[in-house]
Amino acid sequence: MPSATTSAPDPNPAHVTIVRELLDAGDGFVSGEHLAEILGISRVSVWAHMDKLRQAGYEVEAVRRKGYRLVKKPEGLDETLLRAALGSLRHTPDLYFLESVDSTNNEAERLLAEDRPAPFVVIAREQTRGRGRLGRRWESGNHGNLYASFAFRPRISPARMQDFTLWMGVNVCEAVANTCQIDVGVKWPNDLFHQGRKLGGMLTEIRTDADTTREVVFGLGLNINSTRQQWPESIADRTASVAEACGRPVDINRVTAAIIHHVTAAMKAFIEGDHRDRFLALWDRLDILRGRRIAVLISGNRIEGTAEGIDTTGALRLRDDHGNLHRCLAGDVTIEKPPLA
Numbered sequence: 638m639p640s641a642t643t644s645a646p647d648p649n650p651a652h653v654t655i656v657r658e659l660l661d662a663g664d665g666f667v668s669g670e671h672l673a674e675i676l677g678i679s680r681v682s683v684w685a686h687m688d689k690l691r692q693a694g695y696e697v698e699a700v701r702r703k704g705y706r707l708v709k710k711p712e713g714l715d716e717t718l719l720r721a722a723l724g725s726l727r728h729t730p731d732l733y734f735l736e737s738v739d740s741t742n743n744e745a746e747r748l749l750a751e752d753r754p755a756p757f758v759v760i761a762r763e764q765t766r767g768r769g770r771l772g773r774r775w776e777s778g779n780h781g782n783l784y785a786s787f788a789f790r791p792r793i794s795p796a797r798m799q800d801f802t803l804w805m806g807v808n809v810c811e812a813v814a815n816t817c818q819i820d821v822g823v824k825w826p827n828d829l830f831h832q833g834r835k836l837g838g839m840l841t842e843i844r845t846d847a848d849t850t851r852e853v854v855f856g857l858g859l860n861i862n863s864t865r866q867q868w869p870e871s872i873a874d875r876t877a878s879v880a881e882a883c884g885r886p887v888d889i890n891r892v893t894a895a896i897i898h899h900v901t902a903a904m905k906a907f908i909e910g911d912h913r914d915r916f917l918a919l920w921d922r923l924d925i926l927r928g929r930r931i932a933v934l935i936s937g938n939r940i941e942g943t944a945e946g947i948d949t950t951g952a953l954r955l956r957d958d959h960g961n962l963h964r965c966l967a968g969d970v971t972i973e974k975p976p977l978a
Contacts, residue, residue: 648716648717648720649686649689649717651676651678651686652686652689652690652693652717653717653720653721654672654675654676654721655672655676655683655686655687655690656690656695656707656710656717656718656721657721657724658671658672658675659697659705659706659707660707660721660722662706662707664706665706666700666703666704666705666706667704667705667706668703668704668705669683669684669704669705670704671704672704672705684699687699687705690717693711693717694710694711694715695707695709695710695711696708696709696710712781713762713781713862713889714734714760714762714781714783714889714890714893715890716732716734718890719732719734719760719890719893719894720732721890722888722890722891722893722894723894723897723898724894729897729901730755730756730757730758730787730897730901731753731754731756731757731758732757732758732760733748733757733758733759733760734760734761735759735760735761735762736761736762736763737761737762737763737764737765737779738759738761738763738764738765738784739764739765739766740764740766740767740768740856741759741760741761741764741784741785741786741856742768742786742840742842742854742856743766744759744761744786745757745759745786745787745788745854745856746842746852746854748788749788749790749852749854755788755789755790755852756787756788756789756790756901756904757787757788758785758786758787758788758897759785759786759788760783760784760785760893761784761785762779762784763777763778763779763784764777764784764858765777767784767858768840769827769838769840769858775838775858776868776869776872777858778863778867780862780863780864780867781861781862781863781880781886781889782858782859782860782861782862782863782878782889783857783858783859783861783889783892783893783896784857784858785856785857785859785893785896786854786855786856786857787854787855787856787857787900787904788852788853788854788855789852789853789854789855789904790851790852790853791850791853791904791907791908792849792850792851793849793850793908794848794849794850795843795845795848795849795850797850797910798843798850798853799950799951799952799966800916800947800950800951801841801853801855801907802826802827802839802841802855803823803825803826803916803920803947803951804903804907804912804916805839805841805855805900805903805904806823806827806829806839807823807916807919807920807923808899808900808902808903808919809829809837809839809857809859809896809899809900810822810823810829810919810923811899811919812892812895812896812898812899812900813829813836813859813879813892813895813896815895816891816892816895817879817882817883817887817892818883819831819879819882819883820832820882821836821923822923822924822925823920823923823924823925824925824926824970825924825926825944825947825953825970826951826953826967826968826970827839827840827841829859830877830925831877831879831882832877832882834874834875834876834877835872835875835876835877836859836860836876836877836878836879836882837857837858837859837860838857838858839855839856839857839858840855840856840858841853841854841855841856842854842856855900857896859879859892859896860876860877860878860879861878861879861880861887861889861892862878862879862880862886862887862889863878863880864878864880864881865881879892913949917947917949920946920947921946924944924946924947926944926946926953926970926972927944927945927946928943928944928945929943929944929972929973930942930943930944930972930973931943931944931955931970931971931972931973932970932971932973933953933955933963933965933968933969933970934968934969934971935965935967935968940955940957940963940965941957941958941973942955942956942957942958942963943955943956945962948964950966952964952965952966953965953968953970
């Protein structure tokens with residue numbers, strides 16, 4: 638199936654270097670001589686690159702004998718800004734940066750089918766057919782949010798994949814919490830929450846051979862700069878964004894770069910199998926269900942009780958009202974309201 642995407646050309650590497658230098662300088666100036674030296678070009682060529690950056694939406698001030706200073710940068714996701722923010726990440730995954738796509742997971746699957754080298758990340762400003770678990774619709778308008786899919790070819794046992802989404806979830810939580818200084822928690826099995834409202838969701842899709850995980854696509858939808866007015870009325874009261882939690886718009890490129898850093902490192906640890914202790918410790922700290930009364934719907938059967946965390950395989954532990962412990966490997970979870978006094 639052909640790709641149904643619209644993508645801008647890859648950014649000029651010189652532009653990424655220039656933008657990184659300007660960002661690192663903050664309110665200070667970067668000399669044209671310094672830029673010419675690190676790029677191996679003339680100062681006239683540096684000026685030409687600045688002109689192209691201005692055309693791309695960057696406001697750059699030029700002052701004689703001082704150099705250049707970044708006054709304003711484009712709003713929203715920008716591939717040059719994202720690559721600049723990624724900085725010195727070793728083994729940076731390939732990026733496929735899209736204006737619009739049906740689903741980033743779908744696009745990742747198409748690229749894997751074309752035998753593109755993995756790992757790579759598909760990032761879009763908008764999804765026209767975003768989806769979550771069980772084929773549910775994921776609201777994916779161009780409202781300053783992140784829609785991303787990470788593709789891997791891990792070549793590990795399928796049995797080891799049971800807690801993969803949970804492990805990725807706690808790492809995404811850490812990336813957002815550390816970058817934006819907000820509280821983020823994870824709700825088993827695939828949701829991210831802030832103060833009782835949904836901040837994002839995850840969708841992992843796996844292809845296996847008889848004894849090997851051949852391909853993994855980890856999809857992430859994260860509300861970053863959207864506002865309550867942009868969400869459908871049916872979900873507005875249950876939905877949160879990072880900007881709302883911070884009380885101000887946030888730098889989506891910086892947040893995205895932090896998530897790519899964390900997910901890349903998390904996958905390396907997962908493949909090497911040395912993540913287990915850290916995973917359980919993180920889950921205990923970030924789990925929003927532990928100790929709360931919940932209901933789990935499994936194949937039409939409803940079980941009510943108290944959540945007791947997860948076991949070493951990632952299964953949800955639920956203690957019912959008769960004291961019986963249930964291991965839930967899959968299912969839909971709702972948090973029950975406490976009874977009225």
